[in-house]
Every structure is written in C-alpha cells, then in structure tokens.
Amino acid sequence: PSPASGYCPTMAGLQILRQPRPCRLAEGDTLELECGAIGNPPPQYQWFRNRRPVEGAQGPQLQVKLVTTAERGSYSCRVFNLFHEVWSREVDVEIGEGSGQTSVAPAPCGGQQGHPAPSPAPSSPIPAATDKVALLIGNMHYLHHKQLQAPMVDVHALAALLRQLDFKVVSLLDLRKAEMQMAVNEFLLLLDKGVYGLLYYAGHGYENFGNSFMVPIDAPSSYTSAHCLCVQRVLQRMQQRRTGLNIFLLDMCRKRNLNDDVIPQLGALQVTANIVFGYATCADAEAYELSQGELSNGIFVTFLKRWLLEDEKITVLLDKVAEDMGTLEITRGRQALELRSNLSERRALTDPIRPPAQDESSARNLQWAKAHVLPESRHLHFDCGVTVQLGFAAEFSNIMIIFTRVVASPEDIAQCEAKLTDLPEELDVDLKCTNKESPEEVGSPLAPAWSPGCPSCCLYSRLCGLQKLRQELAFTVCLQYRYRGMDDFVEERQAVSVGKPLIAKLNLQ
C-alpha cells in the first residue's frame, strides 16, 4: 500500500492535523512519532516501517524505547475510518551509533502536542513558523453582481494543497459582509507571534488609491469601501498579532471603483519586512476565469497550484508562477501576476512548525479545531425496524455534506429511502442539492475525490452557508418505505439535532 494510493487530502471528514516529523537519534534513545488526526467516525491508526505494518502500533503515537539501528527506516501512518483512508507523509528515522549525548537533532523529533517542544535557537539557520494558518474565502453567488464560477474550485484546490503543507485551513464560500468580517476576526484569533498567516480571496474586488477591497456577496449594485473589506486593514491587524509571515493571495480584479471616492485613512504599516502579496493581476487590470466548464480553476490558481508545494522561498515561488503564467497566450496583455514583497528572510510555505510553548499552540489548535468539528455519525432506529446511518463530511468550513444510508431493514420491507427535510430556514437550502443519489448531483466539486471511497446506496444533501445557523442544526429524517406486495409508500419521521457543525460553532453572526 503506497502512501499515494487512496490518498484523499480533500476530505475534511478525515484529516491529519499533525504530520510525523523526520528525526535523527542515537542508539538507546526513545523514538516518538505522532500522527494527529480528526475524523468522523473517529480515526483508527496503523503505523508502517518501510511500508510494512509495525506490530502493535495502532495509536496516534508510535513509541519505541531503547532504539537500535534495526529501527532505522521510513515511517508512515495509515489513518482510516469506515469511509475514508488517509496516509500521513513518510518520514525518515535515522539512528546513529553511540550515545544520545553526541547525536545531532536538526529537527525536533516526535509530535508537537503532548511533548515539551525545544525552544527555537535565537537565529536559527532554517526559518520556522510557530504555526501556519490560512483563511480562504471564495465569493461566487453575488446578489447584485455577476456570478463567478471559479472561486469554489480554486478555494477547494488551494485548501487541499495548504493542508498538505500543514496549514490550518479555514475555507469559506459565499460570505456577506458581516460574515467576512467575523471570519477575518476568527482568523486573527488564530494568529500569534511567529505564525505564518495566509489570506486567499477569490471573488469580485477593486483597488483604489493603492488599497485592495474584497467585495462580499451582499454588496449593493453601487458599492463603496463601506460595503467591502480592505485587505490592508487586515494586514495591519495581522501585524498587531506579530505574525512571522503575512501572505496575501488576491484573486480578483484591481480596476478602480469609480463609485468610491473615499480615501481610506489607514495608519502607517509597520516595517515588519515579512509581507508578501501575490496578485492574480496587475494594478488597473482584471483577473480572468477560464471558460472550461463549471469545475475548472481560474487562471491564477491553475498556475499557482503547479508550484505551491515547492520548497522555495515564497517570493521565488510566486516569481516562478508569474513566469509560468506568462507563457499563457490567451491572457497576454490582459492579466499578469504581480508580486509585492518586503520579505527579508528566506521564508517558505514549507517551513517547519516549531511552536514556542505548548499552551499557546494548543489554544490555537482548539480554536481552529472547533470550526472543523463534524457531528458524530449516528444510527437512527425507526419503529418499522429500519436502521438508517446518518453521516457527515465537510467540503468547506461552511459547507457540509450529509448522507443517509439504510444499513438494516426487516425482510418484509421491499424498498426504503431516508430523506432529509425540514432543514433550518436560514440555510436557504436548495432542493436541487438535497437527497440525491450521487455527490455530483448535489453540486459538490469534491465528487471525483470522494465517490470511490464512499458508500453506495446513499442519499446526499449539501448544506451551504453554515455560518448563518442561528441555533443547533435540527432537521427531520423522513423514511419512506414500501412493504413487499404493496404499492404505496409509508412514511415515518424522526427529528434529529446534531449541534452546531463546522464554522457554525464559532457563532459568526
């Protein structure tokens, strides 16, 4: 079983939070590797050395005391539950001869949680983040403006890649102004000294007087800066959190907004020398989507995703994206990536995470994890004898898939289906996106990644805009069944409440 097969980085329903780290030990040391994951149903673990299972190593932590050179090798961890399987990255464990006192330790060994982390050297040659956090917002379904296609796929693609780079990702689609504001506030709470913060925005936007504005989906037809979020203001607040690196990837138009003649009165930025902007297009110019069907990336992400995992200084990486994008004939003279940077250190998205102290890091993890808690999968028992499984998967931080599956039914029932109904009004659930036989039909871009590993005979529903939930998520599961030899369907209903899922937990209203 190679780590590549069955690898499903896009499934927030089963997700690795903490990857194991390579380490170098001396004989007699204790080997500790950790792979932290969340999932629903809860994840199970199996560790592998040189792609063979390690006997008895079935927890999130692998510990081997008094190692010898026999424990050398490449380690990885298979994380799985009933529906999904994810492989951790494969890391090398080197074990030298001699005593532990003389061994070198280029990277901290063992997990970051539950172990005291070594404090970083004062001027470490390899830069490190104290944590990495990304907020991804894609606005598509504008109330008063042209609808966009690409943001969903773009946010989804970047979220998957950033997770591979150990970023804590919050990904949100279609936000109103107040919701964007709250999302940014939550993002800022996740930032702290030395944290790498990344903001990606895809949607309508404009640039006036050197400031960039993101347009929420509820912006009126003639919007001004009062209806929008100013990127530079977010940057100022990030600087106040003493972030280690501030990255903005702005996938939006930068034309002037002639309706808006307000000159923003922002205070001066600090000279933190750690700010990098990657604009999808030049000042005064537009950013384009490719018209290659609903599920294709925009121009910027098409090229960005080719390079994002490269182990390069972020400025060098974006410069390569610019060069790559420059080869595209169709946008020549209309769109070109613009890079702005005052980054003075060689920092990269691939930099390791070295939390300064256990507590702060845990607090952040908790805050972030809150926004990614899915309801527990559960079995509903109906009076007629049918048992229905109710399962949940996260597509974005504010979009959840619920699936129902009949797992047991009496022999005298010939046919039965469990459908969701009475979903909360504030979610504006589109009936086209409920109780469909395949994930594709509910409009999920995840469909290709998801289908193979997912149970068949399910009905899928897609709930968008979870940030709008005012109370716990309650709905009715309506079982429709038919006895053998009968023509008519009978209904049995069961009310379900599953708490506040995903981003709803943060009460963004």
Added chain:
Amino acid sequence: PSPASGYCPTMAGLQILRQPRPCRLAEGDTLELECGAIGNPPPQYQWFRNRRPVEGAQGPQLQVKLVTTAERGSYSCRVFNLFHEVWSREVDVEIGEGSGQTSVAPAPCGGQQGHPAPSPAPSSPIPAATDKVALLIGNMHYLHHKQLQAPMVDVHALAALLRQLDFKVVSLLDLRKAEMQMAVNEFLLLLDKGVYGLLYYAGHGYENFGNSFMVPIDAPSSYTSAHCLCVQRVLQRMQQRRTGLNIFLLDMCRKRNLNDDVIPQLGALQVTANIVFGYATCADAEAYELSQGELSNGIFVTFLKRWLLEDEKITVLLDKVAEDMGTLEITRGRQALELRSNLSERRALTDPIRPPAQDESSARNLQWAKAHVLPESRHLHFDCGVTVQLGFAAEFSNIMIIFTRVVASPEDIAQCEAKLTDLPEELDVDLKCTNKESPEEVGSPLAPAWSPGCPSCCLYSRLCGLQKLRQELAFTVCLQYRYRGMDDFVEERQAVSVGKPLIAKLNLQ
C-alpha cells in the same frame, strides 16, 4: 597587463560604448571584433589575444580573414589616451574545424555598428534587449529642505556598475523640476521597442495614494505633486515606447505627504508584464543614509551594488538584495527593501543587446553620445611663451572637471600657474571647487579612482549643473607667472570657448 589593473570604469573621459562579443566560427571564416570607445583626447587601441598584444591590431575593429584554429583564444582590447586607460571585457573566440556553413552562432559575432545585425529569432530562449538605457538622478542640495549626502556616491557607484552591464548611462545630480522633466524626456527618446529602461532616483520623495513622487531640489517648503515628478507617469510614457523591461529603483522616503491631497488622475497602466520596482524602503517608511562620512553609500545602494552584476533574473536579484539588507541590524523595523514586479519573462540586467536594425540603434547611440561629448583637449599658447594644456573629464553627465597644466615654459620663467576664471554666471560655480591642486579638493567622489592615472602639477576645477548652461561654455584662463629673480607675479589672460559640454548639448531648458 591584466584587464583589472588601471581599470577605470568611472571615467567618462574615456569610455567604451561597445564591448566586443564572444563568437564561435569555423575555419576559413572572418573574425571581426569591435571595441567602440569615446574619449578626450581621442582613444587609441591595442588588441590582445591571450593577454599578448596582437601585432598590427591597433584600431577599434579587429579583423582576421580566413581564420584557423590558431586564432582561438581570449581577446580583449586596451583603450587608452594620454591620461587614461580602459580595458574592454575579455571574450572567447572559438574556432571549430570544418566549413563555415555548418558552424553554429549562438551570439552575433563582431560589433553591432557597421555590420548588419542578425535579426533575433521570434521566440529566442535567451531574452535580449534591443538596447539598455539608464537614467540616474541624485538630488542632494535642496534649496528648502534637508541636504542629503549619499545620492552623489550612490549615483556614481550605480553608473559605474551599469556601464559594466553595457547600459547607456545618463547620470545627473541636483536637478530642478524643469530639468528633471527634460531629463526624463531625453531618457524617453532613448527608449524604443524592446529597450531595457532603468530609472534610478535618490533624493527626497513621498508616496500618496499608491503613486511615488520624486522631489526636485527647487521644491518649495510645502510641496505638492504639482512641484514633483510622478514615477508612475514616467512608467506610462515608457510603456508607450514599447520598452522590453521597465526597472525603477527608488531610493527615497515613501511616507505620505500630508500637504498633498491631490489625487492623481492617471490613466490605467498597460499590462505589459515587464515592470519591476525596487523600493529602498516599505510603503509609509523612510530610507536611510549611513552616517559614515561624506563618501559612503546609502543603505539601499550599499547592498544593491553587491548583487547588481549577478547574472540573475532582475526579480531574483532584488529579492537577494532584500534578504541581504535584512541582515542589517541598524535598520531593522525601519527600512526594508520592497519589490514589486509583474515581470513574466526571465529578464536580467546582464541580458545581451541585440539591436533589431542598424538605423534605430545608431540614432539612439547618437542621441545618447551627444550628452557625453567632452570638449577636445587643447593647448593654449601665451605670448610670454608658456603653453598650457586644458583637459576635461566627466564625473556625471552634468558635472565636468576641467584641469589646466603647464606643459612648456621659457627658462626665464620661474613659476607659473593657469587658473580658470570668468566662468558663466548661470553655473553658480563654487570658488571652493576651482583651481585646486587635487581632485579631492574640488569635492569629486571620483578622486580615488582618478588620481593615480592623472597628471600631476594640474589645477582642477569642478563645474556642476551643466544643464543650466544657456550658451556655449566660455571662460578665461588666467596665467599667473613670475620671472626668475622677480618677486611679483604677472598675469596674462586668454578667453576660451569650448562649446556645450555633456548634457548641456541637449538644451534641457
């Protein structure tokens, strides 16, 4: 004689305009190398192969018909006149066996002037410039603002480096608004399709609403954009010239100018994907000089000059400068290089020059050369029998050094000196900068580079602001001499007119 010894790139008094180019030939081909220089007195030439003089090769062009492998080697050209010596770069000539028809020619062989240039391939893998032109402006002596120290040394250092990179350099110190405007106009005339244009500015500046403004030396105490030059407007006009690369190196403050609430109404920039800004500091921040004496570079150029000759894409180069500058403790949190780029191709300052056609290139060369013509050195014969040599050297395009030297005097004259006087009023000549016994005394930053090769027993005068000359440069040489056995000095005067030197030729007023 190694090419390094006596190398004096800063002396505009003797300057190589066209460097020889490496080439690959087949046996039987004709080898043609060219080294074009201007100087005063006119330059002489000696070609070298493998650092040994080539017999009879004493012109600007070296031609060898029917070459054999015996002509393989490294060629360079020594260019010299009475006062100076400059070495061309050393280039490899490879001569393969076989017929000329089968030889490959990766770079055009022979000089660009006087030979038909090969037209560039439609999508050449190595980017090339059709020409390279740099305008360097340093403002120091402000009439109503704080005086600056570093611009003179910074402009001087960059001019020397850019000349090594084959840039046509116009370097100007202390310009008023009208003069800056005219200098920019002349710069634009030198630009054309595919030309690399570079603008370096050191002096007071500010940034409002995303636009950068350069402050001329005559700006009033409360200046607004009406008194200044807008960099983005220069960029727009460069784009109109269809330049191949637009580089701005802005060594100035970027704080807001609160006196100026005019919002510039610039049209939109074109998406040419070839614009690179290197700012000495971040938005809202200041740029610093180092207080290490009069002749030290500012922070930006101190680091820039370490990297400028590297054969790297200009964005990568500036990113390295940013990283290097980031190591400086003294400016941490106050100044950090900011890079802005939408450059989509891998273009570098080191790219070769391939002129598209002979005529356009020659016209540009002529226009530029006009601004670099020094008066002819001459001998003045006085009635008393003394002969005085009058010599000229360019320090910047608007600053010239004149030196006088007694080359012959009758035996009965015990002592004599030739001094300049009656210099044109509009030049505001500082008496402290005339008729001094060493170049250092006239305030020339060139002094260290210049002194060793320059004649002794001279009197030096430094004429600044040549752009202000309204007519031909006329002055009086006043010979003061004393006969043997006499105590009193006698004077004899001679009026001299030397035409319009250097930038004055362009009539910038």
